[in-house]
Amino acid sequence: MTSNFDKFQKRRLISSYFSVVLSVFLVLFLLGILGFFIINSKKLADDFKEEIAMTVFFKNDANDTIIKAFAKELKTAPFAKSFVYVSKEQAAKQHTDIIGEDFVTFLGTNPLQNSYDIHLKADYVIRDSISKIENRLRKNVMIADIVYDKQLVNMVNDNIKKVSMWILIISGFLTFIAVLLINSSLRLSIHSNRFIIKTMQMVGATKSFIRKPFVMRSIKLGMIGAGLAIIALIGVLIYIETNFPGLGILEDKLLIGLVLLMVFGVGVLITWVSTYFATQRFLNLRTDDLY
CATH class of the missing domain: 3.30.70.3040 (Alpha-Beta Plaits)
Structure with missing residues (x-):
């Protein structure tokens, strides 16, 4: 009986880890695609201007x-x-x-x-x-x-300003959604360990001591998700460069590197911050509220 329960707990734990990694991967992949779109949209706009x-x-x-x-x-x-x-x-x-x-x-x-x-x-x-x-x-x-063509010059600049504004708004919205999704996945993961957290606290463990293993685990999961997202993004870039070489999407390697570094940094940062506040929430709950 105990063995079956342990297997069930192990499967649930693995499922929880998998959902966190998958959430981080999907969100960071979309953010990375958006980042590449932003840097290449400026390049495309500049190319169009220089054709005038x-x-x-x-x-x-x-x-x-x-x-x-x-x-x-x-x-x-x-x-x-x-x-x-x-x-x-x-x-x-x-x-x-x-x-x-x-x-x-x-x-x-x-x-x-x-x-x-x-x-x-x-x-x-x-x-x-x-x-x-x-x-x-x-x-x-x-x-x-x-x-x-004076009208074309004015029209191009006006439209680029409008597109840039909408890209900024969409980027902010998607970033907000990304934080919410990753935060929700991590909170669900920590929610299953709320009794362990409260038990450790009752036997005298400090908050930082209780929080540390959860934070470290989440950071590792965030790094795994970010790593998978970076691999997928590199694959997308290679595919586009191979099939559409005229776009020159791999020309600015510095900006590409910065986007990939941003993806990795966001993965680590969001998982760390989300886990910190999630564990803090359960540490501050009364025992009766755990149910």
Whole structure:
């Protein structure tokens, strides 16, 4: 009879440990996925910003020396990520390919201008910065016009702000849910040992002495759950990089390492804090309240 009861207790204990590890694993895995989404959403937003081109048109009086001098200026400019020179002949050919008709032959002259397509760095693709860049470039008397999609710049920045705000709200909500889930699993685990806790307290054991083995056990379970979550997250990253190499999800290894370190740290921290307060609750209960 005693043997059967011991086996039952052992199975219940293992089941309790398993539920804690599973809860920690699932919650931290979701938090890790959210963390990767946040860092990559910024990268995707920056990539989209840097696809917006600013086209600088030169007057017909601008010779090769002036155009080459402008290229040298762009090479040292902090705002320019990349730039491409488009001659009036290249522009005419591109237009001919698009409309399917040689308009130069029809007009008898090429009305287009030599130009540079400049892709700005993401940090400069905002309303104020791009206006300052435009004003700076217009000081060159050989520049005829500067064209870029102002509405698109404003729309991109406004939408990124909205998306960032919602990501922050969702992140906070999921973190709160994560703490509640792990805390509930640990409290259920400790609840089954409430009589042992009270018995130890009645025979004179200090609170810290009683609390220590429960805290250490929970931290170990948290480390196991966090370790499993990290392995799963690395597997997801490798899968995405293998099947979608264009995303470049593994490029920023430092941020990836920080997210994985955060996952491990959160696993240890939440289990430690939850176990501390759960044991404290049962230590402060009266014997009658245990039932």
